[in-house]
Amino acid sequence: MYFESLAALWDMDGHGIYVWLAYLLTMCPIIVMVWLPIKRFRQHWRWIEAESRRSGIDVGGAAGESAR
Amino acid sequence: MWRIIHQFGSPPWVYRFCDKVIPWLMPITIVALLVGSVWGLLFAPTDYKQGDSYRIIYIHVPAAVVALAGYYVMALAGLVSLVWRVKLADTAMRAAAPIGAAYTAIALITGAIWGKPTWGAWWVWDARITSMLILFFLYVGVIALFEAYENKSAAARACAVLTLVGTVNIPIIYKSVDWWYSLHQPASIKFTGESAIDPSMLYPLLLMIGAFYCLFAVTVLLNMRAELAWNHRDASWLKQLVQGT
Numbered sequence: 113m114y115f116e117s118l119a120a121l122w123d124m125d126g127h128g129i130y131v132w133l134a135y136l137l138t139m140c141p142i143i144v145m146v147w148l149p150i151k152r153f154r155q156h157w158r159w160i161e162a163e164s165r166r167s168g169i170d171v172g173g174a175a176g177e178s179a180r
Numbered sequence: 181m182w183r184i185i186h187q188f189g190s191p192p193w194v195y196r197f198c199d200k201v202i203p204w205l206m207p208i209t210i211v212a213l214l215v216g217s218v219w220g221l222l223f224a225p226t227d228y229k230q231g232d233s234y235r236i237i238y239i240h241v242p243a244a245v246v247a248l249a250g251y252y253v254m255a256l257a258g259l260v261s262l263v264w265r266v267k268l269a270d271t272a273m274r275a276a277a278p279i280g281a282a283y284t285a286i287a288l289i290t291g292a293i294w295g296k297p298t299w300g301a302w303w304v305w306d307a308r309i310t311s312m313l314i315l316f317f318l319y320v321g322v323i324a325l326f327e328a329y330e331n332k333s334a335a336a337r338a339c340a341v342l343t344l345v346g347t348v349n350i351p352i353i354y355k356s357v358d359w360w361y362s363l364h365q366p367a368s369i370k371f372t373g374e375s376a377i378d379p380s381m382l383y384p385l386l387l388m389i390g391a392f393y394c395l396f397a398v399t400v401l402l403n404m405r406a407e408l409a410w411n412h413r414d415a416s417w418l419k420q421l422v423q424g425t
Contacts, residue, residue: 124232134236134290149402156409
């Protein structure tokens with residue numbers, strides 16, 4: 113490690129606040145960018161599952177029958 | 181060749197492609213981001229002029245580079261949508277817009293944070309920074325325009341035109357530091373000639389640029405998969421997939 117201690121790493125000669133704030137503010141949108149489409153996809157998937165069950169349409173032939 | 185291009189116009193094929201690629205691209209992205217960040221934050225040496233504040237480079241530059249490249253991806257999708265009326269190109273354009281906007285926002289915010297200890301100001305109306313702000317508005321404009329239309333085909337056409345017109349801004353951003361007097365430093369990484377950055381600082385930066393490209397790809401694919409699932413909710417191929425799980 114380039115820094116001698118964890119305190120030095122945190123402080124970075126007075127620049128730590130800027131560096132850590134920049135990394136934190138980058139991490140937040142990245143998490144949202146990944147999490148949102150996964151959440152949306154799961155919602156859509158559950159909706160399609162529920163709709164298929166409700167309508168009782170056998171769209172998959174034998175495969176659909178066995179799944180029910 | 182044409183068969184591959186035709187496959188990219190098929191929603192079931194693209195959906196399955198997303199489903200196959202995401203599970204291995206996601207771990208690669210996470211590992212690359214973690215290794216690149218730890219390398220840049222903990223092991224790269226301090227800059228003799230800027231001190232440790234330069235470590236913001238490992239997120240600022242990759243975000244800016246991919247924000248520009250992402251715009252070309254969106255413009256290419258817009259062109260395909262406009263010329264060949266491929267619906268999947270609309271989906272790709274729509275999927276890329278929020279990701280590009282987030283990348284541009286990251287580049288602007290981290291740039292502002294880096295500007296404070298380096299220039300003594302959070303923000304200056306400098307050519308590079310202002311043109312990046314315009315890029316952010318272009319991304320947001322595409323999202324807003326798509327939502328503003330009831331008719332989604334007309335929305336896609338309008339967005340494609342806006343996207344294509346906006347490509348003018350990309351070379352302006354790139355060359356702004358050469359064309360105008362700017363506080364922003366010129367490019368440190370050069371494809372021709374020697375880079376103005378030491379290899380001990382360059383390698384983690386290249387890794388982070390790669391990681392941000394992977395993140396862009398994986399998030400666009402995630403968005404496209406969610407969009408395809410909703411747009412084709414009544415399609416038999418999707419219902420078969422749902423019932424097969």
